[in-house]
Amino acid sequence: MNRKITLLCKIVDNLGDAGVSLRFARHWVTRFNLDEIHIWTDDIKPFVWLIYGEPKADDAFATQELSLYGGRLQIREGLHPDTCSDWGDVVIEAFGSPVPDEWKSVLSQRTPQPVWVNLEYLSAESWVEEFHGKTSVDPATGWKQLFFFPGFTEHTGGLLGNEIDFQSPPLPAEKLVSNKIFVFCYDNAPLKALLAQACNLGFETNIATKSLREEWLDSGAKKFDFVPQLDFDVALLEFRLLFVRGEDSFVRAQLSGLPLVWQIYPTEDGAHWKKLTAFFDKYTEALGYEAKRALWELWCFWNGGTPAQEQNHAQLSNLMHFEAELIENAQTWRLKVMKNCKLIERLEAFLPPSG
């Protein structure tokens, strides 16, 4: 029996919801080659963008349906209650894409009930271990829901690996030769101040952000042309330092074995600081005090945590004094992370067997 999996993906903003869903689905159909995944989304454009990259995506934007891997991975826009009958043996709600209550009466008629999974956001916070793998009964349908939390330890759902996992990491000496830094950030990042610092150090800043400002290019920055997701992981290896954001590019940077600066997705209640600190503490466990402090100062500045009057505008050059230590740390961390790149296998353990 081949399994049919429905993945529901509501796009909140940006590319991460689609990015993680697409990467997950690709890994799944590659790993379990009898299974099918059907992604239902309210907006197919980020998927088109991630599959085709720039500028090819522009030609494909009119589509409402994409089919990959000989039809075993399908992505469709326009979720509707009538489609519920077509849902598979497994339904995955990505990042709390909630099924509207009015649909639940349609769903509750279905037998047998599907395995229902809530795929949550990634976090390094310690509570994740406690909640991962727990179930609860949905009052509207009476169905059991599984809460699956990706994370950085063996007692969590783990992480999605990538195609370059098992290649040797780039040698530090090669990286020191590159003067290119990669910047993929949100609009609120202090990019102008960073560019000034990077320029003083003789670095070439490559900006991957969509809304590029003329003044950035005037100060020597280059536009990073958006590459398809399948090429993204390898594209990162060209750089010396990676500024990444959200969830998926953040994990890819860790797997590259290069030093990274994470801009976390900000939440209004400020809860993101706890999440940022939880990861930072784990990530820098093996770093010396001075290097750790310099890195934290840059992360704080980049995430808007340093009041303007206290900014010394030298966070990047301070950090570069510790570059060798940072590279070593990034490579050790990469090896640790790779051990937990088992998200697909850990989720599969909760499902009925395929084949």
Ligand code: TRH
């Ligand atoms: O786009 P992001 O900021 O994603 C998000 C969203 O804000 C989301 O709402 C939030 O919930 C989540 O973060 C935590 O950043 P992320 O996760 O890194 O996703 C970007 C995707 O784009 C990722 O899959 C990598 C891909 N990408 C390419 O494929 N090619 C490129 O050239 C670039 C720059 C990115």
